[in-house]
Each structure stands twice: as C-alpha cells, then as structure tokens.
Amino acid sequence: MRPHRPTLPERILVVLACAMILKTIASTASNYQDYFPPNFASDFLWGRERHFRGAYQWAFYTHILSGPVALLLGLILIVERSRPRFPAWHRRLGWLQVACVLLLVTPSGLWMASRAAAGPVAAIGLAALAIATAISVALGAKSAAARRFADHRRWMSRCYVLLCSAVVLRMIGGVTTVLGADAPWIDPLATWMSWLAPLSAFEVYEWTRRRSGIP
Ligand code: HEM
Numbered sequence: 017m018r019p020h021r022p023t024l025p026e027r028i029l030v031v032l033a034c035a036m037i038l039k040t041i042a043s044t045a046s047n048y049q050d051y052f053p054p055n056f057a058s059d060f061l062w063g064r065e066r067h068f069r070g071a072y073q074w075a076f077y078t079h080i081l082s083g084p085v086a087l088l089l090g091l092i093l094i095v096e097r098s099r100p101r102f103p104a105w106h107r108r109l110g111w112l113q114v115a116c117v118l119l120l121v122t123p124s125g126l127w128m129a130s131r132a133a134a135g136p137v138a139a140i141g142l143a144a145l146a147i148a149t150a151i152s153v154a155l156g157a158k159s160a161a162a163r164r165f166a167d168h169r170r171w172m173s174r175c176y177v178l179l180c181s182a183v184v185l186r187m188i189g190g191v192t193t194v195l196g197a198d199a200p201w202i203d204p205l206a207t208w209m210s211w212l213a214p215l216s217a218f219e220v221y222e223w224t225r226r227r228s229g230i231p
Contacts, residue, residue, distance in 0.1 A: 082120035134203035
C-alpha cells in the first residue's frame, strides 16, 4: 500500500485548523469567569435565568467542561505521529475520549439543544449533531475493538470533524459579526452549516482518498 504523505497545502490547512481549535478551547476557558458563578448578563446566559435554575445547569456545566476536553483529546489522538510511537497511550486516551463524548458531551448537548437560543430549527440541527457524533464515536470504538483499523480511523475522524462544529460555529459567528449581518435566519442556518459543511468536505476527502487506493 502506498503511504500517504501530506502535501504542503494539506499541512498548512492542518496547522490553521489546530490553531483555530486551540483558540476555541482557550476562549471557552476564558468565558468561565461568566459561568462560575453564572452571570445572566453575559452573552450566552442572557435571558436563560429561569430555565437555568432547573436541570439545564447540570447539562450546561457538564457540557462546557467536557467539550474542551473532548476537543483537546481528539486533537492529540488524531495527530498521525502519536499513534505508532505511543500505542498504549493512544488506547487509554481513546477510551477516555469515547467515555467523554458518549457520557458527557453528547447527552449534555442533546439536553441543551431543547433550549437552543436560535429556536426550533437550530434545536433540531444541534440534536442531529449530538446523535451523529455519538453514533460516530460508538462505531469508531466498535471497529477498534474488532481491529478494523481503516474503519476505526474513518469513524473517529468523522467524530472529530463533528466535534469541531463548535470551532466552525464560532468562526461563522465571527464572520457574521464583522459583516454586521443579523437576519433571524442566520443563527439557525449557521447551526446546521457548522457541522454539515465540514462533514461534507470530509466525505469528499475520504472518497478521493479511497479512489487513489488509500484505505
Ligand atoms: C456533539 C457535539 C456538540 C453538541 C451537540 C453541542 C451542543 C450545544 C448546544 C445545544 C449548546 C447550547 C446552544 C444554545 O442554546 O444556543 C452548546 C453550547 C456550548 N457548547 Fe456545545 N456542543 C457540542 C460540542 C461542543 C464542543 C466540542 C465544545 C468545546 C469547546 C462545546 C462548547 C460549548 C460551549 C462553551 C457552549 C456554551 C456557549 C458558549 O460559551 O459559547 N460544545 N453546545
């Protein structure tokens, strides 16, 4: 089998993506000052005081703590060079990631979707995202246990692409703010595009890989 060497544009894209992911993790952590204790005048919590006092707060805190962990763990796991060098660590961190995504990130995201600020269209998009992410990580774990490593790589990459919707959503938010766009359909559309666009790009990339004989 011909080994796949990343081209220069691919390398540049990877470096830019890593920078955006690390920036999202850092900016999430820097927002914690508005969440511990909850500041209902802050961007995200504004207007949510009533339902926050109920079960929502548990989903919220679970989500904002586990989301960045899943992004960071996924980044470490997906780095091509770490796998052959540290297979035992890859396994341990991999199971930790499966537990983090299946038990914390996706159930909390699903719960929070029911209260999505951008309304029912966004809520359905976020719920679909949570379900697709949970299915991807579960199938990724199953194929690893069955030692089907090409399938494992594909499902776990798909899962990470879906987790990166958090990064894409913030990028879209930045662009719309700069453009001063504030039509009511922008946020629901952005919610769907934050995962459908990167997922489509990933599927096209995988298809071209397979066509050139790379598993
Ligand atoms: C399966 C993947 C994910 C789903 C389904 C999901 C779902 C959600 C939902 C429904 C909300 C509330 C949106 C609203 O009410 O308008 C939310 C907020 C949030 N999510 Fe996620 N999320 C996912 C992944 C992530 C990841 C990987 C991170 C890592 C940074 C993250 C960080 C956050 C944060 C920090 C908030 C609170 C808002 C803010 O401070 O920006 N999420 N997410």
